[in-house]
Amino acid sequence: MAKSTKPKFDAAASITSELISIIDRGVLPWRRPWSVGGSPVPLRQNGEPYQGVNNFLLTMRTLMGGYTSPYWMTLRQANELDARIIKGSKSSVVIYYGTAERDRDADASDDATATDDPKTIPFMKSYRVFNADQIEGLDAGFHPAPPELPVHPERAPIPHMQAFFEAIGATVSFSGRDACYVPALDKIYMPPIEVFENPLNFYAVWGHELGHWTKPRHRLNRSYGDARFGNTAYAREEIVAELCTVFLGQKLGFSAHTLELNAAYLDNWVHVLRSDKRAIFKHAADAQKACDYLVAASEAGQGAKAA
Structure with missing residues (x-):
């Protein structure tokens, strides 16, 4: 059987290209004030907050998409909740890091990075998530009411x-x-x-x-x-x-x-x-x-x- 000629998805290149195209418009969307559904950070399906680059990426996508829910989940997680992705919804790429045992007879993949441990190779992989606003059939808890934003006096310490x-x-x-x-x-x-x-x-x-x-x-x-x-x-x-x-x-x-x-x-x-x-x-x-x-x-x- 012939090997597929379809190029491997490059998450780093895709995310970086997305970010460059946004900045080229002269807008930094993450600078807009936001707090969605009572959470200042994007949340996983289980309520755990995202950190680092995924926090940054999903904050940006929440603002650009106008989403009102802080929750994000995979297709499988939505299905496990007896919910379904709304037709035509576009997923968002996020990443995770892990380590694998080093194969001394094989070269490291493009996703591998340097490590001080000769027995392991750290790697970066990607997966796709949808905002709860893109999903039908979720419990109301995935769509919390937006918080009241405080009003601060002008030119005075908070x-x-x-x-x-x-x-x-x-x-x-x-x-x-x-x-x-x-x-x-x-x-x-x-x-x-x-x-x-x-x-x-x-x-x-x-x-x-x-x-x-x-x-x-x-x-x-x-x-x-x-x-x-x-x-x-x-x-x-x-x-x-x-x-x-x-x-x-x-x-x-x-x-x-x-x-x-x-x-x-x-x-x-x-x-x-x-x-x-x-x-x-x-x-x-x-x-x-x-x-x-x-x-x-x-x-x-x-x-x-x-x-």
């Missing part, structure tokens, strides 16, 4: 966000009109909250700079080489800070925001994605680590204050 960021313990100077992290001083510079008409944007910018603050060797030791404004290493770090802000914002209630969103910023994303189809997966993982680091630091700081 108590739970302020407490979260202050407890991290980073050195921050609230002066001037620019926002940046200066590695040589290990210091963040931020405009005062009064500069921001919407205080949510103040915390989003602060979160972005804290994403950079996690980079040094004595914290997460994250480096993509010699980073200079506009080069690839700089662009990769900006993607990590952006995604870190997305994940922090889901926890605290704001959307990713920077003081300037221009063509050069978008070009940096596209340049990195075009040069490396796996970049978004690596940088989403790095961003999740950065977010987790900041959450742990804040919880430790608040705990010490309460003791």
Whole structure:
């Protein structure tokens, strides 16, 4: 029997191409405010939240699709619930990582990555999911009522966000009109909250700079080489800070925001994605680590204050 000539589906290339086409339109959909059905993050069928790149991808697809449910599931999971996919619905690709025993007589597949363990090969595989809005016959619990969004005073601190960021313990100077992290001083510079008409944007910018603050060797030791404004290493770090802000914002209630969103910023994303189809997966993982680091630091700081 002749082997099939149909090319193997490349999940990394497909997802990266999808993301590039969206950015080429000049829109970053994950920057729109959202909280779907009472959940700030997309959920698996069993209620477990997605993390890392799948969180990012499904957040983006929820916003673009206008879905009102936070739940996503496979065709098989829907069938097991005696539900069915609505005709014409388009699935969304997500990924998972695992390890397999190394075959010393065979070359690693395209989906394999380097590992320090000579006995195993880590791999990335994909599967397809549908939003609950694309499925008929599900229980009402998969379509929870949307939450009431809080109203915050203009140009004033938001108590739970302020407490979260202050407890991290980073050195921050609230002066001037620019926002940046200066590695040589290990210091963040931020405009005062009064500069921001919407205080949510103040915390989003602060979160972005804290994403950079996690980079040094004595914290997460994250480096993509010699980073200079506009080069690839700089662009990769900006993607990590952006995604870190997305994940922090889901926890605290704001959307990713920077003081300037221009063509050069978008070009940096596209340049990195075009040069490396796996970049978004690596940088989403790095961003999740950065977010987790900041959450742990804040919880430790608040705990010490309460003791």
